[in-house]
Amino acid sequence: MNVSSKFKVLALLALVLTLFYCSSDDASEATKPDIGISATITNFGDIPVLSVSDAQTVAVTSTNLTADLRIEASANFEISSDNSTFLGNLTIPASDANAGSKTLYVRFAPGNNAIGAISGTVQFKSSGAATKTINVVGTGVSITPFIVVNPDSLDFGDVTVNQISDARAISVNGDNLETDITVITTAGFAVSLDDVTFGNSVQISAENANNETIIYVRYEASNVGEQLGTLTVQNQEADNVSINLRGTGLPVVYNYQTFNGQRLAFGGGYNQSATQTFNLHPDVTNIETVKMYVKLRCPAGGCDEWDVYANVKVLDNDSGELYEIGRYITPYWNDNSQLPRGFEFDVTDFKSLLTGATELRIRTECWNADGYEVSVDFDFIEGTPDYPYYAVSRVLNYDDWSSSGVPYGVSHSFDLDKTISIPGNAESTHLRTIISGWGHATPYDAGGRGCAEWCYRTHSIKIDGANTFDHYMGPLGCASNPVNNQNPGNWRPDRAGWCPGMAVPVRTDTFNSSMAGSTFNFEYDYEDWTTDGQSGNAFYATSTFVVVKSNTPISKPTVTD
DSSP states (O other), rough: OOOHHHHHHHHHHHEEEHHHHHHHHHHHHHOOOOOEEEEOOOOOOOOTTOOOOOOOEEEEESSSOSEEEEEEEEEEEEEEESSSSSSSEEEEEEHHTSSEEEEEEEEEEOOOTEEEEEEEEEEOOOOOSOOEEEEEEEEEEEOOEEEEEESSSEEEEEEEEOOOOOOOOEEEEEEEHHHHHEEETTTEEESSSSSSSOOSSSEEEETTSSSSEEEEEEEOOOOOOOEEEEEEEEOEEEEEEEEEEEEEEEEEEEEEEOOOOOOOOTTBBBEEEEEEEEOOOSOOTEEEEEEEEEEEHHHHHHHHOOOOEEEEEEEEEETTTEEEEEEEOOSSOOOOOOOOTTTEEGGGGGGGTSSSEEEEEEEEEESSSOOOEEEEEEEEESSSSSSSSEEEEEEEEEOOSSSSEEEEEEOOOOOOEEEEEOOEEEEEEEEEEEEEOEEEEEEETTTTTTEETTTEEEEEEETEEEEEEEEEEEOGGGGOOOOOOOOSOOOOSSSSSSSSSEEEEEEEEOOOOOOTTTTEEEEEEEEOOEEEEESSSEEEEEEEEEEESSSSOOOEEEEOO
């Protein structure tokens, strides 16, 4: 055989081998096991637990399977070959699976605890074939009867007694209920379905029980102070739901404006004092507290640059005397606008005088034409007073001016000894004193503290000769006074019992017994000290009153020299 013939034989042999092997590969691919699925599975939606959804279909076309086709559904999903019998898994013999397209059915079957969004899979498996997976999802809805409310608490804040708060809305939403919902409030609160008619309970009908219902709740303040309550939402099939309620009853307050921007000054056509009659609250038997507020404003030209003595007095019609009900020291250079209502005084002790037509006098010891614009108003606050009847008498009234007080450190003729007789029906007796020192008399105390503005002293009230009550004239923390816009005044150092730009404290001394029907001797005793006369005089402006209270009408105590 020649060379050419040999090459032809080899080429023919190569062609035969190529055709043989290619034919073998195609046959292998054609016989490989395969699972083909065709499906568009959508969300099964909301399905009550222990119920089932409508089925959705999957088309399965398998070829060349040598082992059974196994379909496995994850928990809460089921499959079926006939849309009748559903199981968690299904087996189809290989011969049936290879016989053509099969329609299978998938459904969502949430168990008792499958509440909320539930995700799962359906897997198609056969030995030698690639596993195919379909993702499935549905939402399990509880069938347990329950009630949901929002919000779970309400705070109505402050409401004046005998007034009603604005209504607040609450959403009530039941589920799986077959009977009415009843909503009940405790005392002090009321509920409504329409925000018009309120009562202590309302009913949501069974046909609306499983829908959202808006109810309205309000606070009906009947007492002073914090009121706690509960709104209960109940149904015989579901657990009760409670909402905490809270409101605070504010007392009824009657406000009376008296002096309003009254200019007090010395010179320039102004006076240091003003007196006027005002009509105040007509009946004080149900008034628990009387507050007085003194507001200072600077005139257009500015305020007095000094800290000066000032007070407010009320006329006692029986004696014709003016009783000091509040004392304050003005700020340097400024007013008291840092206090929203000015200086505050509790003047309840004088409520028997602060009723009907009442004469008041205001005074500031200004010695220039600037002075102040002074306003005074009163709050009469309703409530349950400790006693409905009060009476007050003057004991000491050395209080017109800073320098008209009791001289200190020298001999004087001021009468500090009194005899006091208490009415027989008194049920409580106390003394009320306001005192402030003036002057820089020497010898100085340590630190250069002259008397009586700067020197710390302890005074005593003697009852029948015995020291019974003490008044310490010590520091009050002047540097922390909220009326602190007093520059360039010397307002920060501590005085003896008072501060510039501050109300002078009231010192209340209550007897251990009612003192009913008793007569006793009173003496105000200043701590011993003697001036050397080298640096001016010292004074203690002092006012003391005796106050009695009773559950029956009571007369004034009698005070004699």
